[in-house]
Amino acid sequence: MHLMQLPREVLLGENLKGEVVNVARRLGLGERALVLYGPKTREIAGRDIEKSLGESFDVSGLVIREASMEEVERTLAKIRDENVNWLIAVGGGSIIDVAKLASFRAGIPFISFPTTASHDGIASANASIRDLGTKTSVKAVPPIAVIADVKVIKTAPYRYLAAGVGDMISNLTAVKDWQLAHRIKGEYYSEYAASLSLMSAKMVIKNADIIRLGNEESVRKVVKGLISCGVAMSIAGSSRPASGAEHLFSHALDAIAPKPALHGEQVGVGTIIMAYLHGLKWERIRETLKKVGAPTNAYELGIDPEYIIEALTIAHTIRPERYTILGKDGLTREAAEKAAKITGVI
Numbered sequence: 001m002h003l004m005q006l007p008r009e010v011l012l013g014e015n016l017k018g019e020v021v022n023v024a025r026r027l028g029l030g031e032r033a034l035v036l037y038g039p040k041t042r043e044i045a046g047r048d049i050e051k052s053l054g055e056s057f058d059v060s061g062l063v064i065r066e067a068s069m070e071e072v073e074r075t076l077a078k079i080r081d082e083n084v085n086w087l088i089a090v091g092g093g094s095i096i097d098v099a100k101l102a103s104f105r106a107g108i109p110f111i112s113f114p115t116t117a118s119h120d121g122i123a124s125a126n127a128s129i130r131d132l133g134t135k136t137s138v139k140a141v142p143p144i145a146v147i148a149d150v151k152v153i154k155t156a157p158y159r160y161l162a163a164g165v166g167d168m169i170s171n172l173t174a175v176k177d178w179q180l181a182h183r184i185k186g187e188y189y190s191e192y193a194a195s196l197s198l199m200s201a202k203m204v205i206k207n208a209d210i211i212r213l214g215n216e217e218s219v220r221k222v223v224k225g226l227i228s229c230g231v232a233m234s235i236a237g238s239s240r241p242a243s244g245a246e247h248l249f250s251h252a253l254d255a256i257a258p259k260p261a262l263h264g265e266q267v268g269v270g271t272i273i274m275a276y277l278h279g280l281k282w283e284r285i286r287e288t289l290k291k292v293g294a295p296t297n298a299y300e301l302g303i304d305p306e307y308i309i310e311a312l313t314i315a316h317t318i319r320p321e322r323y324t325i326l327g328k329d330g331l332t333r334e335a336a337e338k339a340a341k342i343t344g345v346i
């Protein structure tokens, strides 16, 4: 059996902090709510939401510092201690992922209230969580509702929007890797999920000039594309349509680089290299990233070229069960260096 779970409500608009109460009532969520936020997103929107919810619900808040299993456990303990009925995640990808997994483990619903358009985990059913040093992709639940407040998302520095473009353009190589795994390993492949995922990638290539403006229309376009990616992942039942070798490269960088860049920035650069390895038109990908002002090389990522090469050579070991263009043995150091040099990444 293939179970597809999707959000029941998606709100995209302005000034939606006060709408959380109405959504929760409409969906019949229980009396005890827990708001998860980061130190910054608490100030950006979390505190306001907590206050407005407080008028109708029994609410408490919890500051989450990273997407790790420890933070999931800490959230689960609070859910148990306070008999929490539902969660709301106010933040970037890390906060949403912690809510996603805690909600799944506790068997309670969660609302996704993104404060950035930097990643496609806003509406997806899988969580990327650091466990024992590396990022693992864990099956969880999608949010019961997504409330995307364009005004809040626009408070984030432009860099985050450009990162969202990187996370969407990565679908081009992710789908290629998925097709490869389907042909070589007989892995399940969903043409529908793949097409939906590619649609977001093509949308950013076509709309790079509009996105570059960083206005409300740009935010709306990017958010819609990111939500579609999440739906594609839910249809597939895994992150396959949106995560291939370029993501393994980014997860490797997160594990070894002293100061990693944003997820979407790293996967964008990874996409250039993996597109080259796939024999795709990698120049077009680089051009789109340049157009939207996203990093296209090690220098712009703020990461030493040595870590780029190392990440490329170890990427295939991150999730050996996820077959990609890197194959079972991965890239040799020479091949990694050559690919990174040809594509101008180092």
Ligand SMILES: NC(=O)C1=CN([C@@H]2O[C@H](COP(=O)(O)OP(=O)(O)OC[C@H]3O[C@@H](n4cnc5c(N)ncnc54)[C@H](OP(=O)(O)O)[C@@H]3O)[C@@H](O)[C@H]2O)C=CC1
Pocket (backbone or CB within 6 Å): 037, 038, 039, 040, 041, 042, 044, 067, 091, 092, 093, 094, 095, 097, 115, 116, 118, 119, 120, 121, 122, 124, 125, 126, 127, 128, 135, 152, 153, 155, 156, 157, 163, 167, 239, 262, 263, 264
């Ligand atoms: N499950 C899935 O399908 C997916 C998961 N991911 C995961 O998402 C994570 C990346 O998410 P990303 O959003 O890039 O990074 P983070 O969630 O790690 O957030 C990065 C920083 O941005 C801050 N921030 C958030 N909103 C704003 C704002 N409006 N203005 C200013 N600063 C803000 C955060 O503040 P604060 O310190 O308050 O938190 C944090 O310090 C990775 O862990 C990645 O693996 C990515 C794609 C898909």
Ligand SMILES: O=C(CO)COP(=O)(O)O
Pocket (backbone or CB within 6 Å): 120, 121, 126, 127, 128, 129, 135, 136, 137, 167, 239, 242, 243, 247, 248
């Ligand atoms: O980031 C993702 C899709 O963009 C999903 O991440 P994983 O590589 O952790 O499955």
Ligand SMILES: [Zn+2]
Pocket (backbone or CB within 6 Å): 119, 120, 167, 242, 243, 247, 263, 267
């Ligand atoms: Zn991603």
